[in-house]
Amino acid sequence: MPQLPWAHIDTVLLDMDGTLLDLHFDNFFWLKYLPQCYADKNALSLAEAQAYLTPLLASYTGQLNWYCVEFWSKKLDLPIKQMKQDTAHLIALRANSDQFLTRLQAAGKHCVLVTNAHRDSLEIKLEKVHLAPLLDVIVSSHDYGYPKEDQRFWSTLSDKVDFAPQRSLFIDDSLPVLRSAQRYGIGHLRAVLQPDSLGSDKDCAEFVPSTDLLDLVSNL
Numbered sequence: 442m443p444q445l446p447w448a449h450i451d452t453v454l455l456d457m458d459g460t461l462l463d464l465h466f467d468n469f470f471w472l473k474y475l476p477q478c479y480a481d482k483n484a485l486s487l488a489e490a491q492a493y494l495t496p497l498l499a500s501y502t503g504q505l506n507w508y509c510v511e512f513w514s515k516k517l518d519l520p521i522k523q524m525k526q527d528t529a530h531l532i533a534l535r536a537n538s539d540q541f542l543t544r545l546q547a548a549g550k551h552c553v554l555v556t557n558a559h560r561d562s563l564e565i566k567l568e569k570v571h572l573a574p575l576l577d578v579i580v581s582s583h584d585y586g587y588p589k590e591d592q593r594f595w596s597t598l599s600d601k602v603d604f605a606p607q608r609s610l611f612i613d614d615s616l617p618v619l620r621s622a623q624r625y626g627i628g629h630l631r632a633v634l635q636p637d638s639l640g641s642d643k644d645c646a647e648f649v650p651s652t653d654l655l656d657l658v659s660n661l
């Protein structure tokens with residue numbers, strides 16, 4: 442893998458779910474726990490609940506609502522925030538993400554969390570994993586009203602946070618999000634190869650894949 446030119450990178454923009462945190466929690470929550478709760482509430486079989494929810498969830502992909510706790514609570518009449526708290530024991534860091542951030546911090550890099558997660562999800566997760574002290578700025582795209590897939594997210598970010606796109610590294614596990622960051626002019630990009638520790642490797646398409654976050658800082 443090509444090494445990162447750290448002398449030309451001041452800011453590291455980091456996705457949360459699937460990048461710093463194991464996507465296993467989210468996959469379990471949306472693909473297993475939520476369909477089961479929906480089935481129980483509406484006296485459906487699990488297969489019936491999944492048949493209803495899978496296309497419904499897919500129809501909001503890439504939109505801010507897809508990530509919105511309040512939106513799904515209303516739409517499905519389920520206490521999503523409470524359900525996340527009930528399953529919070531599954532929230533975990535991806536391997537080495539805390540050491541990776543510690544290394545960046547020691548090297549004086551500006552670390553910015555940029556997540557599409559809703560503030561309610563963010564709160565539950567950061568309570569569980571204690572990453573906040575290792576981050577300089579925490580941004581939820583819900584604060585701006587546009588998801589990372591939208592160019593307006595990036596222009597709002599550059600109004601509010603001091604960073605030079607060309608001198609920034611962005612790491613994410615979503616190809617549409619990486620493409621949006623690239624289009625905006627983020628200089629250095631890495632795609633997470635295995636966002637869910639129990640899942641398979643992703644197709645990283647045109648992006649350089651990252652397996653172990655610590656490998657990225659081996660030359661820092």
Ligand SMILES: [Mg+2]
Pocket residue numbers: 456457458459460613614615
């Ligand atoms: Mg992600």
